[in-house]
Amino acid sequence: MLQGKKAVLFDLDGTLVDSMWMWKEIDVLYLGRLGKELPPGLQRDIEGMSFTETAVYFKETFDIPESIGEIKEIWLSMARDKYLWEVPLKAGVPEFLKVLKEKGIKTGICSSNSIELVEAVLRTHGIDGCFQKIRTCCDVPHGKPAPDIYLKVAEDLQVAPEECMVFEDIPMGILAGKNAGMSTCAVEDAFSRDQEEEKRRLADYYIASYYDVINGTYEEV
Missing domain, CATH: 1.10.150 (DNA polymerase; domain 1)
Known part of the structure; x- marks a missing residue:
């Protein structure tokens, strides 16, 4: 992947x-x-x-x-x-971020949330130092499914879109990554369980947790 x-x-x-x-x-x-x-x-x-x-x-x-x-x-x-x-990390997140650091792969956050809440939750879980760039859709002209946020963070990181992998949990986010010309991986989430079929149709990969990436048990869809 x-x-x-x-x-x-x-x-x-x-x-x-x-x-x-x-x-x-x-x-x-x-x-x-x-x-x-x-x-x-x-x-x-x-x-x-x-x-x-x-x-x-x-x-x-x-x-x-x-x-x-x-x-x-x-x-x-x-x-x-x-x-x-009340909000936990998804399973395997710390371990996956460690793998990315070891591989020298840059990381960024592309959220529709407010920057205040994004920074607060990252600090709470002690992973705020794991990302080279954090942006929200308020930083760009259009929210998802427009590609703006993903293209902006790729530009910040000085990485070409085709060299980026996007992890998203809802169809609009997956579309934003695809519209940016990036590879996409759908993340399983209870909130979007009724959209699982659409997520699988849109994304390149599907994972139940980040351990699937680490262990190579992800699905190509």
Whole structure:
């Protein structure tokens, strides 16, 4: 899988950490305080959007009185403790990052989340020093499935797109990597289990955990 690759680029939520479940909880609580209910399928509608794009979507869709900045601050406050105490790393992450370091392969984070939360969760798990570049979709014109974030981090790392491997947990993220001209690996995640068939169709590889990469038990799909 990694033959000829000079950089590995990761999404964060659902890819490196098991956190997708908590955002539905936060959305339910956030809308509940406004007397509104979470519509079915909302999580799918906002997949791939940047933190700012998601706040704009919520404000316009639910006629929220707070400003975009205020919405984001409320979400940050609601998410921070969960990231610190309730969100574990995906199986095999520390071991895989060690392998990449030993091989001299560069690493980057390409997340749709806010930079504050990305940095907080990486620090919590002691892996913040394992990545040469950390960016979010707020740093580029368009969120996923546009290739912007992946192309930007590849440029930062001075690595050609075809020399990059992308790890993602949802179809929109996999498409972003493919649209950037990169190889893609779908990561199993409970939140996107109903999308597994689509993930397998879009990606080049599929893993249940990062031990599959280390042990060579990944699937070519």
